[in-house]
Structure formats: C-alpha cells, structure tokens
Amino acid sequence: MSEAVIEFAHVVKQYDGRRVVDGLSLRIEQGQCFGLLGPNGAGKTTAIRMLLGMTHPESGSIRVLGHAVPEQAHRARAGMGVVPQLDNLDPDFSVRENLGVYASFFGLPDNTLDHRVDWLLEFAELTHKQHARIGELSGGMQRRLTLARALVNDPGLIVLDEPTTGLDPQVRHVMWSRLRELQQSGKTLLLTTHYMEEAERLCDVLAIMDHGRIIAHGSPAELVRVHCERNVFEFPRLDAPQQAALDALPEVRLERSGTSWYAYTEQADPVHDWAAGHPQLRMLHRHHNLEDVFLRLTRRDLRD
C-alpha cells in the first residue's frame, strides 16, 4: 500500500483536561476529496491545526505528505495550500501584492512569479480588482482571494476549513466549481463543512466526527444507505395519540427535532396508509439524505 497523503493514528489532544480530539485515526489517499463533517466543537478545526503543526497532539502520530508532524511540519506545509476558516489576508497590501508576498514565504523567486499571479487572479476572477486594497473587497472576493493565495505554491494537497461558510449561494457555486477543477487536476482536497449539500457534491469520502473521533466513514451514498432508512416523513405537528400510532407502526422510527417530528422507514406504504386516515395532517414525504444521517449520528441537540 502506497503512503497516504494524510495519516492520523490514534491522535489525542486535550485542552484543560477535556479531550477535544480523542483517538482520531484517518487516512486520506492521493487525489481524494475528503470531507470532515461534524457539529461545532467536534474537533474538526483542532484536527486541521494539528495537520499543519499549529497545534501539537498529546499522543498519537501524524504524517502529512511523507513528513512527520509536528516535527517536520514546515516541510509538509511547503506542499500544502490552506484556506483557513477566517480570512487572514494581509490588509497592508493590495490583492496582487497579497499573492506575491505570500509566495515569498514559500521561497518562490519573484522573477518567476508574475505569470503565476496572473493565472491565479484569473482563476479567482479578481483580475479587475488586482490593485484594490483588501478592505475594498466583498466577503466573496476575499474568500476567492484566500483560495487563490492557497495555490501560490502549486500545492498537491489543499486544506479548506469551512470554505463557504457565510457566502451567498452564487459565490458558493463559484467556489464549488473551482474546487472541482482543482480536484480534476489531480489535487488532494481535505475540507471541513457544515453544509451537507457541499459535502455531497464535492466529496468522494466523508468522515463524520463527533466528540473528537470519527463515528462514520464512507462515500456520501454509502453513508446514507447504511445509516438511514430510505423514506423520511416530516410532520410539523403531531399530537400525542398520533405519535403513539406512528410509533406503533412496524419498522418505523420516530424522532423529534425542534418542534417537528420525523418518521424514518424502509417501506413508505404503512405510513401513507395511516396518513390517509388523517387528511388534515400536514406531512412531507421525501428520500433520505446526508443531513438525516448527520442528525441521526450526532443526535439532534444543539451544540454551542
């Protein structure tokens, strides 16, 4: 078996005695788009920081691009591009200068750079803004520039921590198409996200993380098939007798989330038959999706 691009083995990280990452093991292969899903506080961002050598684990081992991390993290980072959760573009410089200055941190010589910077500006659709200051850019433009900046060193591995959080749908679609282009050009992608749609569209492999460890792992289709019944019925309101009746139907799993109720089942007919007797009941029937899996596995309680 060839060496994985990223390999975590039994990694533990604690803050103030609390295990934020609790025996995390994962393997990401060359060319994969790997999605890390999980509620807030699941340990995703800590895992990413450890991958970069910016947080040191208490125990376990991490290898990235063939280098031991954190010991040789700076060597690994030479082959990586990072899109952090919060933009940290350099406000002292223009759009174009941001790319040039960042390239200098990779030791790239100035004279070979102009071409690459032109291409990156085009890739991020920011050529017309190249002389603008960072403060003059919209949130979406800043995000695109952050992605372009992550590519200055032509990395084989790109790590994105919630790349589209807070973006409007148009910008999100632009980001997705750019990420797909990168994936098609053979790059390995690791991204964390809260958006199931994003994970389903982009990722070949997903890992759902909670309480610092991976609780489910597989392709999006696999996860949905293995962890959730095929049919989902949503009820905005159910009174107690109705709840009891639904719960009593064979092979129906009834769950509450917020004020709504969800009935999960492989066979839709028994629920339809039952609902026929309650014509006033509001009900939505749909196929299972990744969000159902996510909510089922991480439970429905709020995380803060």
Next chain:
Amino acid sequence: MIELTASDFRPGRGSLAVWRRNVRVWRKLIRVSIVLNFGEPVIYLLALGYGLQRFVGAMDGLPYMVFLASGLLVSAVMHTTAFEAMYSVYTRMEPQKTYQAILATPVRVADIVAGELLWCATKGVIASTAILIVAGCMGLISFPGALGVIPVAFLTGLAFAGFVMPLAPFARSYDYFSYFYTLVIVPMFMCSGVFYPVDSLPAAGQWAASLLPLYHAVELARPLATQAPLSAPLVHGLVLLLYAGAGYALSVRFYSRRLLQ
C-alpha cells in the same frame, strides 16, 4: 503545552521573507515614515537644544547641542524599535492575524521572531541615520567617524527589539503597552545619559541605568559621534548582544505558546 527542541530556535530563510514583507509595507508608506524620522529629531534638537544651550552651555566637555544630538542617535533607535516591537508586532499577531497566515507556509515561529528583530533593527538604523543627517547638517557631529554609529544603531535596535518583543504574547489589548512605555521606556529615556551624564544620578540610579540597554548604547554612540575615545566598548556591546539574544530565545518560546496552542 508546546515542547520546543533546539531546531525550533534555529531561524531559516523564512526570516528574510518576514523581514522583506515589512520592508514592502514600509516602502508603501515611505513618505510618512521619512517625514517622521526627520521631523522628530529636528524638533528635539531645535526645541530642547536651542532652548537649553543658552543656560547649560557645555555638558561633560561638549557643547550641549552636541551632547544631546549624540544621545538622540540611539534614543531614537529605542523609540522606533520599541514602538515597532510592541504596537506593530501586536497588530500583526492579533487583529490582522498575519502570523497565523504566515504559519500556514513553511515559515516557522523562529523565522517570524528573527525576521521581526531584524526589521526592528533596520528601522532603528533608518531613524538613527536621519539624525546623523540632521545633526551633520547642523554641524553637531563630525564625519566620517560618526558613521561608526550605524552598526551601533543596528545592534541597539536588536537589543531593544529583544527587550520589548517578548511582551506582546502576554498582551490582551494595546493598553497593556502603555504601562510598559510609561513605566520603563520613558524613565530609561530620561535617565540613561541622553540629556545629562549618568554619573550625576545617585548611586542606585547609576546602577539601575547600567542594567538597561539604552545606557550602553549611549556609551558607544556618543564617543563615536564626537571623535572621543571609546571606553569598554566590548562590555557595552556584549550587554546589547545579551539583550538581543535573550529576547530572541524568550520570544521564540512565548510566541510559540501564543500562536501554536
């Protein structure tokens, strides 16, 4: 807790990239910086020098303007460097998150610290050179001997950057630096031989001044600027080097703790 090994303290090529980043920012604001670099010493020399010259006459065998100018050559390094190593470094660390961005590249904490120290010393040399020019034009110092002040300004810049840079990782806001400035930098400015000879202080004051870097910088700069013989230059140089070196080691430790949690 971050455990550091010897290699974590060894700066590499990344430090030059950090230094160059700061040079590029400075070049964008060059006009403002230059005006400030020249304006400050002119104001000091005109206001204090001309004002006091008439009453003081000579000090320690030098015309008062000459005495003052030869001290300002390094006190300006202190002010410039201290400001840079407190406010500017904190700005890059905290609100701008520049260091976090840089740490996603092959650059390491030791490179950031070394690059910043080098940049502080560079700015110190610029400030000192501005005074050399102003004081030279006013006929207060004699060339080419005074050019020897330039390496002293560089060393002084390193020493003050080392003195001040370890503070920022403990800061929660800019206010924190006001204490240090008022309680440490300003008294040092007043009592290190810039305005009057240190031996006019009581013994305890002399002893305190001799522990702080500015006194040693003045002891090197003044003889060089006035063509007088240096006394114990190795001791003064070593004290400044010690501040730079200890400050570097502490900074690598403290910045690692703050940036790599």
